[in-house]
Amino acid sequence: MEMPLRRSLLPHYEEIAASTSNAHGQLYSPSSSALIPCIQKQFQSCNPSECVDDFLADPLEVDSAQHAETFLQSANVVPLLLPSCFTASQVTTKNDDYTNDWVVEVGAQTLPHLSKKHLLSGSLILLEGSGDQSIDESFDKILKFSSENICNYVEPDELLEHQEASQHQRGIRRHLRFEATLDCKDNAAFNCHTSSRVREVVDHVDSDHQSSEAVVVDNEGHLPDNIEPPWDTQQVSCFDQQTLPCGGQRVEVLSQYAESSKGKRNRETYTYESGDFKRCNCQMSRCLKLYCECFAAGLYCVDSCACENCYNRTDYEDWVEDSREQIELRNPLAFAPTIVEQANDSPILADDGNWTTPSSARHKRGCKCKRSKCLKKYCECYRAKVGCSGGCRCEGCDNSFGKKSESIFQREEEWKNLLNMEELMSDQKGGTANQFSPTWEELGNTSHLTPLSHQVPSLILSKIWDFPYISQAQPQDGSGLQLSPGQLHWYSSALASVNAPCEIMGDGSPHIHNDNSNPANKLQSGSPNQERVFPPQQIQSDRLGSSSTAGLQSGRKLSSQAVSSFPPLSPHRNSKDRMNQIEDEQ
DNA sequence: GAGTTTGAAACT
DNA sequence: CAGTTTCAAACTC
Ligand SMILES: [Zn+2]
Ligand SMILES: [Zn+2]
Ligand SMILES: [Zn+2]
Ligand SMILES: [Zn+2]
Ligand SMILES: [Zn+2]
Ligand SMILES: [Zn+2]
Numbered sequence: 203m204e205m206p207l208r209r210s211l212l213p214h215y216e217e218i219a220a221s222t223s224n225a226h227g228q229l230y231s232p233s234s235s236a237l238i239p240c241i242q243k244q245f246q247s248c249n250p251s252e253c254v255d256d257f258l259a260d261p262l263e264v265d266s267a268q269h270a271e272t273f274l275q276s277a278n279v280v281p282l283l284l285p286s287c288f289t290a291s292q293v294t295t296k297n298d299d300y301t302n303d304w305v306v307e308v309g310a311q312t313l314p315h316l317s318k319k320h321l322l323s324g325s326l327i328l329l330e331g332s333g334d335q336s337i338d339e340s341f342d343k344i345l346k347f348s349s350e351n352i353c354n355y356v357e358p359d360e361l362l363e364h365q366e367a368s369q370h371q372r373g374i375r376r377h378l379r380f381e382a383t384l385d386c387k388d389n390a391a392f393n394c395h396t397s398s399r400v401r402e403v404v405d406h407v408d409s410d411h412q413s414s415e416a417v418v419v420d421n422e423g424h425l426p427d428n429i430e431p432p433w434d435t436q437q438v439s440c441f442d443q444q445t446l447p448c449g450g451q452r453v454e455v456l457s458q459y460a461e462s463s464k465g466k467r468n469r470e471t472y473t474y475e476s477g478d479f480k481r482c483n484c485q486m487s488r489c490l491k492l493y494c495e496c497f498a499a500g501l502y503c504v505d506s507c508a509c510e511n512c513y514n515r516t517d518y519e520d521w522v523e524d525s526r527e528q529i530e531l532r533n534p535l536a537f538a539p540t541i542v543e544q545a546n547d548s549p550i551l552a553d554d555g556n557w558t559t560p561s562s563a564r565h566k567r568g569c570k571c572k573r574s575k576c577l578k579k580y581c582e583c584y585r586a587k588v589g590c591s592g593g594c595r596c597e598g599c600d601n602s603f604g605k606k607s608e609s610i611f612q613r614e615e616e617w618k619n620l621l622n623m624e625e626l627m628s629d630q631k632g633g634t635a636n637q638f639s640p641t642w643e644e645l646g647n648t649s650h651l652t653p654l655s656h657q658v659p660s661l662i663l664s665k666i667w668d669f670p671y672i673s674q675a676q677p678q679d680g681s682g683l684q685l686s687p688g689q690l691h692w693y694s695s696a697l698a699s700v701n702a703p704c705e706i707m708g709d710g711s712p713h714i715h716n717d718n719s720n721p722a723n724k725l726q727s728g729s730p731n732q733e734r735v736f737p738p739q740q741i742q743s744d745r746l747g748s749s750s751t752a753g754l755q756s757g758r759k760l761s762s763q764a765v766s767s768f769p770p771l772s773p774h775r776n777s778k779d780r781m782n783q784i785e786d787e788q
Numbered sequence: 789g790a791g792t793t794t795g796a797a798a799c800t
Numbered sequence: 801c802a803g804t805t806t807c808a809a810a811c812t813c
Contacts (some may be wrong), residue, residue, distance in 0.1 A: 493808055
């Protein structure tokens with residue numbers, strides 16, 4: 203199916219999303235240079251009802267694989283420049299009011315915790331244009347491609363009913379929504395099949411067409427973030443997994459668990475074929491503490507969350523931000539990636555007779571399990587589907603992904619201990635004997651110590667992969683999730699620095715796990731996983747440099763920031779105060 | 789769905 | 801840093 207191209211110049215649109223998505227629903231992040239020069243070729247708003255009709259009638263029955271392949275070839279672009287960083291709706295362009303330059307933003311207003319100061323120089327660099335004509339053409343193709351999945355629609359912002367908001371943002375907003383989802387089910391990068399799954403469409407009524415201001419709206423609550431696309435690779439992640447055209451109507455994808463009446467209007471429900479979208483269930487934390495898995499993963503809560511008194515919403519972006527900062531004050535690495543992949547360059551002979559290089563991803567902080575034996579999801583290591591490491595303080599570890607005692611880290615520790623002992627021994631030679639000093643005999647049998655391979659940290663997986671629905675062992679595109687600014691930072695800063703990603707086999711488990719409780723497991727069973735592995739030094743340097751990004755310029759507030767209605771912000775209020783204020787509200 | 793168990797996060 | 805409390809998920813029935 204080839205949807206008509208809806209693209210034209212729309213000078214009255216100040217801001218319009220230029221996201222590029224293929225039929226897999228994945229966002230393609232064009233190689234930098236392309237974006238700016240071509241960005242003025244914008245999308246024409248389609249007739250809303252027509253769009254919706256299209257959308258409902260034929261939800262992206264596109265020959266996606268072929269299309270994507272053709273596109274990629276013709277575009278002559280290397281996928282994976284910015285894999286799985288953001289959703290289509292998180293990429294926006296706008297004309298800077300002052301410089302008249304086109305600005306590309308990745309998720310500034312859509313990423314929940316993201317303010318402009320968090321915009322990474324890396325991603326911006328990637329998106330800044332060079333004027334290269336061939337890339338322009340490529341991007342043209344991208345636009346063409348994505349335009350089939352994109353349309354505008356006008357909707358009155360509910361929040362504009364707030365006086366405060368309307369003072370700042372009169373008139374309508376033009377919203378881009380990419381809120382249907384696609385499955386991608388193939389281990390080949392672009393050999394995917396797609397299917398749309400739209401649960402719920404919420405009608406909104408147009409109003410006030412007078413304003414020329416167009417704001418790409420936040421994507422609060424719009425997508426089944428935790429949809430479990432059976433990505434088999436992260437390689438496909440140049441594309442957003444969840445884009446669909448949806449004009450004139452606001453399409454919300456809501457969980458089967460979501461309350462059907464949250465004051466929203468005119469709901470019309472469609473059902474997904476499958477999927478478990480439920481997420482957090484917080485009651486006391488307001489989803490502003492690490493207790494909340496959404497918050498901890500750097501995601502906004504979604505409608506499928508069953509949380510109460512949730513502040514982890516775009517409406518409360520400032521509180522989210524404050525809470526983040528407060529937590530990072532306590533632990534600067536609180537939102538840092540927690541799963542670190544260390545490439546084990548010692549291939550082992552797998553059951554199938556092939557040589558494989560087992561992953562040695564480990565939890566950075568390690569667990570402290572006492573009763574679960576690291577055999578249940580109580581254990582963070584097990585939950586992340588990684589083995590326990592020397593960093594774990596677990597007791598009676600029986601982690602089936604790798605016991606602490608068996609980990610290369612443990613072996614490394616043992617070797618270190620051994621070497622320390624040797625040093626002690628050599629020191630002793632000229633010194634006084636110590637009854638507690640080990641003897642060479644006490645150094646014992648080292649036969650159980652397997653030789654250490656060169657263990658180079660090669661992949662730092664974002665904490666987002668810890669999220670139950672996005673496990674590291676089932677690598678999938680993180681796009682579509684509303685990443686927090688910090689999350690985006692950790693992630694895309696690493697990605698932005700990548701020069702030549704290499705690949706390793708991604709299934710880190712040397713063991714066979716039949717985790718039927720995880721739908722993603724079912725969907726991806728039997729497919730080889732591949733993960734991107736990034737050069738360690740760059741990641742390291744990026745991470746070290748991460749603390750210096752706070753000084754990045756901040757632009758005008760974006761829609762989601764301006765519509766916060768609870769409670770009014772005091773300009774000089776610090777984080778602690780704000781959090782206390784929240785406490786007081788209770 | 790209710791109740792229990794668990795270990796991280798938060799707090800002191 | 802350690803001990804305690806709080807919290808929400810995982811688990812059990
Ligand atoms: Zn929550
Ligand atoms: Zn949530
Ligand atoms: Zn919440
Ligand atoms: Zn454990
Ligand atoms: Zn562990
Ligand atoms: Zn363990």
